[in-house]
Each structure stands twice: as C-alpha cells, then as structure tokens.
Amino acid sequence: MSRIATLVLLVSSFTSVGQSVDYNKIVLPSGLVSVSFEERLVQLAWTNHPSSKISQLNVNMFNKEKSLATWSWLDNASATFNVNQFTLDPSTDVLGRAAFFPRYNLSFRIPLGTFISTPLQAKIANDKVLISQQQVNELKLTVRKEVLTAVEILKERYKIYRLRDRLKEDFLILLKDAEKKFSIGEIKIDQYQLASQAYNARAESVISSQSMFNQSKLQIEAMIGVKLDEVDGYGTFISSLEAEIQAN
Numbered sequence: 001m002s003r004i005a006t007l008v009l010l011v012s013s014f015t016s017v018g019q020s021v022d023y024n025k026i027v028l029p030s031g032l033v034s035v036s037f038e039e040r041l042v043q044l045a046w047t048n049h050p051s052s053k054i055s056q057l058n059v060n061m062f063n064k065e066k067s068l069a070t071w072s073w074l075d076n077a078s079a080t081f082n083v084n085q086f087t088l089d090p091s092t093d094v095l096g097r098a099a100f101f102p103r104y105n106l107s108f109r110i111p112l113g114t115f116i117s118t119p120l121q122a123k124i125a126n127d128k129v130l131i132s133q134q135q136v137n138e139l140k141l142t143v144r145k146e147v148l149t150a151v152e153i154l155k156e157r158y159k160i161y162r163l164r165d166r167l168k169e170d171f172l173i174l175l176k177d178a179e180k181k182f183s184i185g186e187i188k189i190d191q192y193q194l195a196s197q198a199y200n201a202r203a204e205s206v207i208s209s210q211s212m213f214n215q216s217k218l219q220i221e222a223m224i225g226v227k228l229d230e231v232d233g234y235g236t237f238i239s240s241l242e243a244e245i246q247a248n
Helices: 002-018 037-048 050-070 072-076 114-183 189-224 234-247
Strands: 077-081 104-108
Touching: 037 050, 037 114, 037 189, 037 234, 050 114, 114 189, 114 234
Parallel strands: none
Antiparallel strands: 077 104
C-alpha cells in the first residue's frame, strides 16, 4: 500500500507541475453572461483599459511583421512589361521589330545572404509575436490581480463604513437621552458635553470611512471605465455585504 500511495503522489505532483494557465479563465470571454460580479469587473477592466488594447494591437502588428519577413525573399524578383504598337497589334510588325521589344521581362536574383537573413528575420519576427502574446497574458494576470485586490479593499471599507454608521446611531440615542436628562436637571453640563463629544467623534469616523469607501469606488471605476453603480450585479453585491454584516 505504501508503494501505491507513493506512486499516486508522484503522478499527482507531475500532473500539477505540467498544468498550464488557461488565460481565458484569467479574463473570461466577454460573451459569457452568467458570471459573478467580480469576474464582470475583470472583464470590463480588460475590455475598456487602453493598456490592454495596446497590447493586443502589438500582437497584430508583430503578426504583420512576421508576414513581411516570411515573404521578404520576393524582393529579389522583378517583372517588367513592354507595351507598344507591336506588342498590342503584332500584324503591324512587318519588319520583325517586335523581337527587339519583348512583351515582358522576368528577372530573379538570389544573394547568398538571403538563405541566412530571410530565415533569421522570420524567426525574429515569430519570436516578437510570441513575446507580444506573453505580454498580453502577463497583463491579464496583472489586471485580474489589481481588480480583485481593489474589490477586497472595497468590501472591507464598505463594512467598516456601515459598522461605524450603525455605531453612530447608538451614540445618537445616548446623546438624545443626555439632552433630555440635562434639560430636566438629571445630569450636569460636563456629562452632557461628554455625550456630545462621543457622538461627534463617531460622526467624524463615519465621514472618514465613507470617504475611504468612495475612494475605493473611484479606483475601481478608473480601472473599468464606467460607474460602479451602473455595472450589473452591483446592487446584489452590496446586499450580500449587508447580509454578512448582519450575520456578524
């Protein structure tokens, strides 16, 4: 049994090493409809950000360079055509002068360097294509990481904002109670001031946390190119965060 277990472990380790990244899962194809809110943000960031468009244009450009390099040997071939009354109407050539004016000439020369330079240029162009494709893949990984990291920060800041807002309401209740007691003389001015200061501190904390949440929204909107509120699934996303807050 120990030998079998060892063999299974070896096979699984080789399988995991041999696995390659499916970049269509790093950024899901735009045609997919049923995707999570986070994956939709990754799609939008990839589709709308100029850097991704530049990277894909580079791939197209290097593919064209590859075609040029592959067919560059044709630069050594040339063809010329002679058009005159004798070539157009041989019946007018009573003196046989058409022999001095051939209808076309073909020439082809092959410099010895062509056998070396043309294949090398084609290989270099092919390498440029492969590099540009890997740069696209690298950018996909970067876009996914940055978007999902920004989403996690957004979640954190939203929960902090909502928890502080809820706590502010509790302090508001205490402040109103202190105001009532102070008005009927049950507490002194310093006790009322302490309650007021505590509420103001909570209110300032809510303003700060709300600002941090809004900044996170702006950061994501800069990535995806549209308002976050306009993205399908945003309302459900916020509702799920509210449910998590209530559960804790």
